[in-house]
Amino acid sequence: MKISVIGCGYLGAVHAASMAEVGHEVYGLDVDSTRIATLGRGLAPFHEPGFDEVLSRNVDNGRLHFTTSYDDLDDVDVHFLALGTPQRDDGLGADLSYIDSALDALAPLLKARNGRTTLVVGKSTVPVGTARTIGERLAAIPGVKLVWNPEFLREGFAVEDTLRPDRLVYGVADTADAADEVELLDAVYAPLLALKIPRRVYNYESAELVKVSANSFLATKISFINAISELCDITGADVADVAEAIGMDDRIGRKFLRAGIGFGGGCLPKDLRGLISRAGELGAVDSFAFLRDIDAINTGRREYVVRLARRLLDGELDGRRIAILGAAFKPDTDDVRDSPALDIALKLYSEGARVKVTDPVALGNVRKRYPALHAEESVEDAVRNADLVLLLTEWPEYKQLDPTVLRELASDAKIVDGRNVLDLPAWRAAGWHVEALGRS
Numbered sequence: 001m002k003i004s005v006i007g008c009g010y011l012g013a014v015h016a017a018s019m020a021e022v023g024h025e026v027y028g029l030d031v032d033s034t035r036i037a038t039l040g041r042g043l044a045p046f047h048e049p050g051f052d053e054v055l056s057r058n059v060d061n062g063r064l065h066f067t068t069s070y071d072d073l074d075d076v077d078v079h080f081l082a083l084g085t086p087q088r089d090d091g092l093g094a095d096l097s098y099i100d101s102a103l104d105a106l107a108p109l110l111k112a113r114n115g116r117t118t119l120v121v122g123k124s125t126v127p128v129g130t131a132r133t134i135g136e137r138l139a140a141i142p143g144v145k146l147v148w149n150p151e152f153l154r155e156g157f158a159v160e161d162t163l164r165p166d167r168l169v170y171g172v173a174d175t176a177d178a179a180d181e182v183e184l185l186d187a188v189y190a191p192l193l194a195l196k197i198p199r200r201v202y203n204y205e206s207a208e209l210v211k212v213s214a215n216s217f218l219a220t221k222i223s224f225i226n227a228i229s230e231l232c233d234i235t236g237a238d239v240a241d242v243a244e245a246i247g248m249d250d251r252i253g254r255k256f257l258r259a260g261i262g263f264g265g266g267c268l269p270k271d272l273r274g275l276i277s278r279a280g281e282l283g284a285v286d287s288f289a290f291l292r293d294i295d296a297i298n299t300g301r302r303e304y305v306v307r308l309a310r311r312l313l314d315g316e317l318d319g320r321r322i323a324i325l326g327a328a329f330k331p332d333t334d335d336v337r338d339s340p341a342l343d344i345a346l347k348l349y350s351e352g353a354r355v356k357v358t359d360p361v362a363l364g365n366v367r368k369r370y371p372a373l374h375a376e377e378s379v380e381d382a383v384r385n386a387d388l389v390l391l392l393t394e395w396p397e398y399k400q401l402d403p404t405v406l407r408e409l410a411s412d413a414k415i416v417d418g419r420n421v422l423d424l425p426a427w428r429a430a431g432w433h434v435e436a437l438g439r440s
């Protein structure tokens with residue numbers, strides 16, 4: 001099939017390449033000509049395991065094209081909307097202007113198809129109620145149908161999650177009258193459906209809510225265990241033990257109970273705040289007050305680490321040398337959006353600390369967005385002469401670090417394990433004072 005993916009940010013670029021990988025002819029469109037030129041050469045503009053191969057293979061075999069011009073999309077049957085919906089500057093809600101501009105540009109092409117069925121598929125995360133408004137606008141054009149099909153991919157597993165998602169959710173205007181659009185989207189996803197991936201057809205509102213509910217629930221799990229972690233610090237309990245044992249109850253589950261410095265990235269914080277905001281607009285303020293606490297517990301973790309650092313440095317951050325291991329919001333990505341690690345780095349820097357940050361892949365983004373922070377290519381250079389080391393992103397290579405070697409480089413052997421991944425006895429045996437969050 002011939003499909004387009006409008007918006008080639010992280011989600012759109014991965015979706016475009018993955019759809020080409022399963023055999024479709026795909027046109028990825030973005031207004032950012034530099035990005036389109038890079039993608040068109042088969043080069044990934046961000047770090048994502050496995051993406052480079054899928055991208056370059058499909059650019060080379062001629063199934064995947066990138067363009068800045070809507071004229072190239074005139075005989076496309078299925079248009080995916082993968083535009084960003086960033087948090088608005090004026091509050092918690094989402095900025096839908098990129099989707100609006102894309103629809104303005106797309107509408108003349110849809111009209112020109114003279115009633116031939118065309119599917120528009122929204123993948124962006126939007127406040128509940130958005131799809132119906134867009135659907136009503138598109139319904140004025142004969143032959144055009146809108147499906148809202150939320151995306152659940154995780155960074156670091158983006159290609160895998162796109163090609164083998166846990167579920168496919170289709171949001172439609174009326175579940176009793178959606179045979180055409182379901183059939184068309186089933187045809188796009190036929191290779192995934194052949195793998196027996198569950199597919200559900202709901203109304204627009206349910207589909208929209210599935211996405212933000214999932215991310216807000218995951219955020220809730222993390223803040224819950226982080227609150228428990230604080231009690232562990234006070235009482236001497238071990239949060240890893242508590243998480244392990246409660247996770248053995250299937251109703252709770254083991255995942256997303258890793259205590260530490262909390263969640264960040266482009267999705268969890270934004271979706272949580274978006275849900276709070278939309279619930280407020282819809283009159284459900286009180287029932288969603290707890291999500292504000294989930295957010296506050298999360299950002300409070302960052303302050304918690306700053307306080308811990310101050311205490312370990314005898315109450316004075318000014319002029320003290322601090323090495324930060326990890327800048328990305330989680331491993332296997334170079335994404336530094338709302339990174340807890342960098343937020344902590346900036347807070348320490350603003351209190352006068354001499355902060356050095358290292359990361360295996362995200363340093364380019366650190367230099368671009370946070371020029372005030374000193375970026376170091378290697379762990380050794382970051383740790384050399386440090387008064388305190390903070391491990392803030394759990395890159396696998398950091399778990400393998402040799403505490404004896406680093407002991408020789410640091411000025412003072414003090415480390416905070418912000419992600420609870422270090423072998424505490426081994427580090428302590430090598431002479432380090434180790435503080436792990438929620439573990440004694």
Ligand code: UDX
Nearest residue numbers: 151152153154155256257258262263264265267329330
């Ligand atoms: C998330 C959702 O998982 C995904 O389904 C959705 O489509 C997009 O948002 P992502 O932002 O890539 O994906 O990251 P995720 O793996 O969910 O981690 C989010 C944050 O939570 C990271 O900062 C991570 O370090 C943190 N986290 C995760 C914890 O602090 N503890 C945990 O137990 C799990």
